[in-house]
Amino acid sequence: MSTEPHRPPNVIVVLTDQQRWDTTGVAGNPAGVTPEFDRIARTGTWAGTAVTPNPVCAPARAALQTGRFPTAAGVHRNGLPLPQDVPTLAGAFAAAGWTTGYLGKWHLAGAPAGAGPVPPDRRAGYRHWLAAELLEFTSDAYRTVLYDEDQRPVRLPGYRSDALVDAAIRFVADHHDQPFLLFLSLLEPHHQNATDDYPAPHGYRERYEGTWLPPDLAALGPGAPGGGAHRHIGGYLGQLKRVDEGVGRLRDALHSLGIEDRTILAWTADHGSHFRTRNDEYKRSAHDASVRVPLALTGPGFTGGGLIRRPVSTVDLVPTLLEAAGLPVPAGVQGRSFLPLVGGGADPGRPDGVLVQISESHVGRALRTGRWKYAVAAPDADAWNDPAADRYVETELYDLAADPYELDNLAGLTSHRSVADGLRAQLLAWLERAGERPPEILPAPPRTLPQRRPDPEARDLPWDGLPFGHRRGDGGNPP
Known part of the structure; x- marks a missing residue:
């Protein structure tokens, strides 16, 4: 000691x-x-x-x-x-x-x-x-x-x-x-x-x-x-x-x-x-x-x-x-x-979610919150040379509470338009914090699937960030 x-x-x-x-x-x-x-x-x-x-x-x-x-x-x-x-x-x-x-x-x-x-x-x-x-x-x-x-x-x-x-x-x-x-x-x-x-x-x-x-x-x-x-x-x-x-x-x-x-x-x-x-x-x-x-x-x-x-x-x-x-x-x-x-404390000034910048494969941006993944891509940008873009288009929207491994892309669904709009506003605020110039973000082409709607009760993932029923590695208690 x-x-x-x-x-x-x-x-x-x-x-x-x-x-x-x-x-x-x-x-x-x-x-x-x-x-x-x-x-x-x-x-x-x-x-x-x-x-x-x-x-x-x-x-x-x-x-x-x-x-x-x-x-x-x-x-x-x-x-x-x-x-x-x-x-x-x-x-x-x-x-x-x-x-x-x-x-x-x-x-x-x-x-x-x-x-x-x-x-x-x-x-x-x-x-x-x-x-x-x-x-x-x-x-x-x-x-x-x-x-x-x-x-x-x-x-x-x-x-x-x-x-x-x-x-x-x-x-x-x-x-x-x-x-x-x-x-x-x-x-x-x-x-x-x-x-x-x-x-x-x-x-x-x-x-x-x-x-x-x-x-x-x-x-x-x-x-x-x-x-x-x-x-x-x-x-x-x-x-x-x-x-x-x-x-x-x-x-x-x-x-x-x-x-x-x-x-x-x-x-x-x-x-x-x-x-x-x-x-x-x-x-x-x-x-x-x-x-x-x-x-x-x-x-x-x-x-x-x-x-x-x-x-x-x-x-x-x-x-x-x-x-x-x-x-x-x-x-x-x-x-x-x-x-x-740390230790269960709070940070009231911390923005919701985190920003991801994507390069080389395409010029993209994403917002990852506790429940949602919202991603956009720049169709006209040079993925190697352009750090950012003035225009993006929505490409992905995932409900991580229902689909934690992102296999069901909800981008463009009319049932989730209000969700996407809210996430777009959050993403724009994040880009400003990161020092990027304000871009235009165009909505994904609209589409409709019967019976689809956001679940208002599924506000976030379970306590450990895992889907319900997912096996823990050694059966231990939460830290």
Whole structure:
């Protein structure tokens, strides 16, 4: 136990790549893949409905480093560098005297930097550095190559996520006697691009093949040629199992060093994966499979915090961590700390729902509330070059209380016109908050289905953000 109650907390962020929200036991997954995440969620704080601001790697990561929406951070798509004049998470902690370190995948140096070493002026304020711009291209499952502060290649032994966790344990051992910020950015459970495969540790794929398939993927079929999720789910879950074990080892190290009780640890993901069932790749859609991510925290300010019922965005993580550490939030941060919601608290000024910006597949925007998903797309925009548009058309409306896996698109139904109008007004207000110019949003072409109407009693999802009757992973009580 710590005997220094006034010492500032350490902060560790564990970021997985392409991890669906429903892979965790607390979210109802029966495969038993994430006992460590579940322990963090049950004994700490679990954001049951956490949403990325953009289901693409670099934009999501820009938001996690700046607390700004991707368009405001200057990274609306992959291949763009994070501007050097934007205040960052590491910059704020470093200015206050914390030691800062980054391990793993970066993806914010921009296209000219290539896949490997990241120049010092593109590291967003992190001092200690062992990373690669695109880890998926400099490594495979058992060959992990990163680059140090001097941009020299370093090969780490072991399975890839184990190698990075080992490096994280070395970092905390070397800096346990001073406040630190460590950002551990894992590649798993992202696919290996060259083989379009999910290389789990030996024996782990076999352990989870045929154990579980998300209801949306089961309903939508195999997706891409070659089997899609049906082919890959074993490896995908096997990767996550090893990551979960690694986070357990990292927490064991914190405990053995006597700093667990003064270390904030947050685990989240950049985005999810729909395994090519919604478009021709893995994400870049407004569906929860793309945009909803796991998020749990423990440590000072979060231990015993229970469930956060309201939807929160990962753009909120920067101000939340700064507030929990007692540090000022830099000007320009657009996220809103969810610390007031911890422990069942209220935040009357928090807007309803969260905003999602979509790029690369199309220029789109979405609003995700506790009950509804409302999405629009810009038919005339350049999905690669245009950060935003002046004109959008409604494309999707889902009642998540009745249809949590978004299989029944209600866009254009005359029975739901008033619902869509209300959500359109909320979305426009969110775009203003994100600094976007006010666009025109055209209604979807009208259509009618007999007997369809919104259920006025279904105001929100059940307490845990899950559909009624959905299995909990280990039969436990709510956190």
